[in-house]
Amino acid sequence: MLGALVKTIFGSSNERYVKSLDKIVAQIAAFEPAMEALSDEELAAQTPKFREMLANGSTLDQILPEAYATVREASKRVFGMRHFDVQLIGGMVLHRGEIAEMRTGEGKTLVATAPTYLNALEGKGVHVVTVNDYLARRDAEQMEKLHGFLGLTVGVIVPNLNEWERREAYGADITYGTNNEFGFDYLRDNMKHERSQMVQRPFNFAIVDEVDSILIDEARTPLIISGPTDDKSELYVQVDAVVKQLSPEDYEADEKTKNISLTEDGVERAERMLEAAGLLEGSNLYDVENTQVVHHLDQALKAVMMFKRDTDYIVKDDKVVIIDEFTGRMMDGRRWSNGLHQAVEAKEGVKIEPENQTLASITFQNYFRMYPKLSGMTGTAATEAPEFYDIYKMNVVTIPTNVPVQRVDEExxxxxxxxxxxxxxxxxxxxxxxxxxxxxxxxxxxxxxxxxxxxxxxxxxxxxxxxxxxxxxxxxxxxxxxxxxxxxxxxxxxxxxxxxxxxxxxxxxxxxxxxxxxxxxxxxxxxxxxxxxxxxxxxxxxxxxxxxxxxxxxxxxxxxxxxxxxxxxxxxxxxxxxxxxxxxxxxxxxxxxxxxxxxxxxxxxxxxxxxxSKWLSKAIETAQKKVEARNYEVRKQVVEYDDVMNDQRKVIYEQRADIMDAEAVDDVVVDMRHDTINALVADACPAGSYPEHWQVDSLKEKVKDILAVDAPIEAWIEEDGLEPEDIEQRITQLADAHMDAKMSQDDPAIWRQVEKSILLDRLDHYWKEHLATLDALRQVVFLRAYAQKQPINEYKQEAFSLFERMLDGIREDVTRIISVSELRMPEPAGLPELPDFLTGHIDPFTGLDNSADGDGSAQMPQLFGNLAGSPEGVAAGAPAGAGTEGNPWADLPISRNAPCPCGSGNKYKHCHGALV
Missing domain, CATH: 3.40.50.300 (P-loop containing nucleotide triphosphate hydrolases)
Known part of the structure; x- marks a missing residue:
């Protein structure tokens, strides 16, 4: 009662906060006459003036009123549109790293111009994130007129750009693009082998358009880069045939979560059919030898019984194309993971593409939390305000409409x-x-x-x-x-x-x-x-x-x-x-x-x-709240599990960056060798044990295999009575001497290059295997709840143990390769190529894909507009220097793995790139 009275007298906290910004709006208005008096050249000269002020110690907040007044005047001259006061308030909310909830038609695209201009003055880059490629292109083209007028550069990240074009777009003052493009570029950057290959700059400030769609709806599912594995098409077809013979009594389905499982009778029936098809080892479906068959059976069940044609996917050009549940768009090039897409392909009788293995992944939550300052705008955010603050630490501020709403909402x-x-x-x-x-x-x-x-x-x-x-x-x-x-x-x-x-x-x-x-x-x-x-x-x-x-x-x-x-x-x-x-x-x-x-x-x-009935409408709203709460729990669970991986991801990516930036990594390699020797000796000669219990033969064999040296360990023990610490020291001396002699025979610069290459290669290999293991662990760890254990705590413990084991494996493998291998390099080796991969936005628990727009993996680039059909045409439209005989694109910075610009459909390295 008292709260309602206070609200009536003083307004809600949101209203008071918005009202507090009125005084800054007044300061902006005070600059308007002076801005109107400036010529176009003088107005554009405001930008270098602001940058000089920032260099001399001014803050963004101090120059905000004059900067916003500059943008308002530039908008009047470029678009014939003057920012409303409520649009300036929305711009201030965005600048402060909060969410501006503004009704449809209130001009959110124009609202974003003021904070993007202000924050771009620092020269660290501003990202404007949109929900699809069309909007990214449209907004970049429209807003470039305004920002270009004021002397700022604008870039746009869309599918089919090559590495050079992406790097240039990220180097602009303001960069537009979709959430998926930004996220996948981050993951791809952390698969590169040299800092110069990376396209993104350090994160600074991002404004997310339709922030509820991107940070809430799409945040259920992580971004995943994956590569192909072995072909199992026949197995999918056989299991699909078995599943289609099951009756409704053989399984239990939960439409809420799209989960499905066999009943006891269903298991028995499936076992008989799988046995008849020759797919079962023994007679028990759940024997360890049948793990793969069980996995395929689960996915086939889900595909046949839970996924509906023309709702979850459509069949187009003999391909299964996923339909995004939030936008209703086709997502060409996107695929469900864990064999689910292949199961749907088998169900529809179309060509079955090979399964994929995860190479890199990140959730949108953890991606966007890397920005030091993050803000967003949408027409609908208030219902999810607790989640925005909980996950992203962003407050939702409801901005009043410029004109009162007259729409009638009927029952x-x-x-x-x-x-x-x-x-x-x-x-x-x-x-x-x-x-x-x-x-x-x-x-x-x-x-x-x-x-x-x-x-x-x-x-x-x-x-x-x-x-x-x-x-x-x-x-x-x-x-x-x-x-x-x-x-x-x-x-x-x-x-x-x-x-x-x-x-x-x-x-x-x-x-x-x-x-x-x-x-x-x-x-x-x-x-x-x-x-x-x-x-x-x-x-x-x-x-x-x-x-x-x-x-x-x-x-x-x-x-x-x-x-x-x-x-x-x-x-x-x-x-x-x-x-x-x-x-x-x-x-x-x-x-x-x-x-x-x-x-x-x-x-x-x-x-x-x-x-x-108002009662029925209220009941519906209650049902919606239930679903929203359940979906929040799903997203929260995704974040909890990815937070575990995120800590490990940071360690690996920081280690990769350090390796790429270092002139030489010989000290890292030496430390790895010494740590490996320490682990070998500790394993064979445990502390506090008697010499007769030491595994000397095994240690000697491993030292020979991993370090490429013969160590007379028996003689050291018999003649000198050495302790484990002494054995470790002698093995270390032998191994160091062996490597010094080996490296003295070749150019040190070549060895430095080889060590960096081996280190990055092994790091990537083991990280990929680690991701696959964590994927499998995440799918089965829930079973531990039956033992009264918290699955997330079990996952954390297991993941930490697996990570330590992975680091041990990297150390040992790097040491073995460098110690055993002979250096034969008649000519300098080029940088390793990135593996072929697909990109997806995939639920780690269900395999559902929630990518809202394509990343270009299934499309051909038109690098030079309509000229891309013929080499002659492209050469004519290409920069000076292009036109090497046999390959008119030889001088262009085209990635070896990008589609060839001739339009053949092949990768550049397998087409015109093979001629270079």
């Missing part, structure tokens, strides 16, 4: 079944369509989009369908969703990133309709006509009630529902939103109180009849 309507619900939706859409009111319909799957499309076809309503099958056209379809009478069906509107303007989007209409029209009076007249048409359409749409948003069912997360709703009512426009639900919706069926719902609705509702 949900409930129906008995899907057909009744869709019939009612189609009827409403037809009614709205007849009065010219544009309608945007959000669905949760491609299947539901196509079902609704059938209903609308029967009603005779013209409409556009936006889903994973047509994602190339999505920005253009979304842009016109506010046109008079437009009806747009969209599979999940989260992260679409294109503003829906009432009456239509002039820019997109000009691009679509006048693409081939040359510049001139005729084009200018056509543009003027389009603007007039859009203006008239906007007037009619406003009269019709603005954009009507319809949700065909509730999403697991309230944020996704709010994102769909937020498409309507931008910048004070009128609008309407309404959700239609039924008993067959996944959320109600899986998470809702089905007994209560079904009793009440089946007994009280006639076919086609609807019910609206």
């Amino acid at each position: 949900d309507e409930f129906y008995k079944n899907t057909l009744d619900k869709f019939a009612a939706i189609a009827k409403l859409i037809r009614e709205k369509n007849e009065i010219g009111q544009p309608v945007l319909v959000g669905t949760v799957s491609i299947e539901k989009s196509e079902l609704l499309s059938d209903f609308l076809n029967k009603e005779g309503v013209k409409h556009s369908v936006l889903n994973a099958r047509f994602h190339e056209m999505e920005a253009h379809i979304v842009a016109q969703a506010g046109s008079l009478g437009a009806v747009t069906i969209a599979t999940n509107m989260a992260g679409r990133g294109t503003d829906i303007q009432l009456g239509g989007n002039v820019e997109f209409r000009v691009e679509d309709e006048l693409r081939d029209m040359p510049e001139g009076p005729e084009r200018d007249a056509a543009i003027a006509k389009i603007k007039a048409e859009v203006g008239e359409q906007k007037r009619l749409v406003l009269e019709a009630g603005g954009l009507c948003v319809i949700g065909t069912e509730r999403h697991e997360s309230r944020r996704i529902d709010n994102q769909l709703r937020g498409r309507s009512g931008r910048q004070g426009d009128p609008g309407l939103s309404k959700f239609y639900l039924c008993l067959e919706d996944d959320l109600l069926r899986i998470f809702g109180p089905d007994t209560l719902f079904s009793r009440m609705m089946n007994s009280n509702l006639a076919d086609g009849e609807a019910i609206g």
Whole structure:
């Protein structure tokens, strides 16, 4: 009661915080007259002036008001747009490393220009992270006009850039790109063999657009770089055939977690079929010899019973293509891990690609926590504020709208079944369509989009369908969703990133309709006509009630529902939103109180009849909160497990960096040799034991094998009565002398290169094997809960022990290779090439892939626009110096593992690169 009174008098803590920024807004406004008086050249000269102030000891906070005033004035001149006061407040929130929650249509892209400019003045680089490649390109191109006007450089990281282009983009003052591109570049950088090969700079400041989508939804699953293993196609096909013969009584499925397991009867039936197929060793499925078969059986069960075509994936061009559950996009080039993708391929009867092994991985949580300052912006973050603070230590600040919201949010309507619900939706859409009111319909799957499309076809309503099958056209379809009478069906509107303007989007209409029209009076007249048409359409749409948003069912997360709703009512426009639900919706069926719902609705509702109730809406919200809490626990668990690996990852990556930066690593190699000798002696001659219990023969054999020296250990013990410490000292002297003699025969510079190469190679090899072991451990450690043990604590202990064993293995292997190998280098060796690998965004527990955009692994680069079809054309468009006989790209900095720019589809090293 008292809290409510205080809030009424003084406002909420969020309101007080936003109000406290008003005085800085006033300071920015005070600079406006002076800024308006500057010429373009003088305004651009502000940038070197600010940089000089920073060099002389000023802080970013001290120059913020004048810097923001500079950006506001530059925006007026470049875009004809003046930052609203609330946009400046949003920019201050971002600069402070917090999350700005701003409604759709409030101009978040423009909001980010002020903090990016201010923080880029330090010269350390600013990253702006977007949810897809289209937005990264679009925002970089648009904002480069502003930042370029003020003298800053802008880069963009998109698929199919070569190493040189990526390095240049990261070297810019401001770099745009997707979360996946940034994360994968970090992992790839830590697989390089020289510092000069790395493309990223040290982390400084990042602004994450659609921060809830990237740091919450996609953070369930880590980024993984993997390489191919042996082909097991036949095994997948055989196990798939077995699984398809099982009946529902043979397994138990949990749709909430997408987990499935065999019952006792199911195990017996599967054993008989596997035995008949010759796949079982002995007669017991769970014998250790059948571990691989059990793994394949589990994945085949999941693929056949739990994964649905046209919902979780589609089959396109004889390939299984994953559908992102949050955005509805196809993810070409992405694959589920742990054999799940191969199991789905076997299920659909398409070509089975080889399985992959993890080479490097990191969670988004641990990647983004490496930035000294991290901020984000979105329209929906308040519901997840505790998680943002818990994981990322970022506060959520709700920024008020520039104009009050006029959208009407109607109560949900409930129906008995899907057909009744869709019939009612189609009827409403037809009614709205007849009065010219544009309608945007959000669905949760491609299947539901196509079902609704059938209903609308029967009603005779013209409409556009936006889903994973047509994602190339999505920005253009979304842009016109506010046109008079437009009806747009969209599979999940989260992260679409294109503003829906009432009456239509002039820019997109000009691009679509006048693409081939040359510049001139005729084009200018056509543009003027389009603007007039859009203006008239906007007037009619406003009269019709603005954009009507319809949700065909509730999403697991309230944020996704709010994102769909937020498409309507931008910048004070009128609008309407309404959700239609039924008993067959996944959320109600899986998470809702089905007994209560079904009793009440089946007994009280006639076919086609609807019910609206605040109590039912509240029950739905409660179900959503349950799911959100469960998903938070899943993400938290991912972080807990990755934190263990993250500590180890830091050690390995720091060690790699030290090796790459060092002129020579001979001191490291010597220490490794001495540590290896210490471990060998301690193992064979334990402290406190009697000499007759020492394993002298084994020690002598290992010293010969690993150090390439003959040590007369028996004689030392018999004649001199040596203790283990003395034995260790003598073996060390022999080994050091052997290496000194060996190295004196060759150029020391060559030995330094060889030692660095061997050290990095063994470090990478053992780290890769360690990751595979941790993957396997993570999948089975939960079984220890049956022994009343905490799985995470068990995982920590085991992982630490495995890490120590890995370090011992690296030391011993490096020592053996350098001691035993003979140096034969007729010519200097080049840098080792990176292995062939795939990139994915994969759940470590289920193998589900959650990558929202492609990284280019399955696409060909167009390095020189339309010229990339012929060597002659590329040579003509290439920089001076290109055009070596037989290979016009010889002088270009193209990675050996990149696709060849000739368009053959082969890697550069297997195509024109082989001619160099």
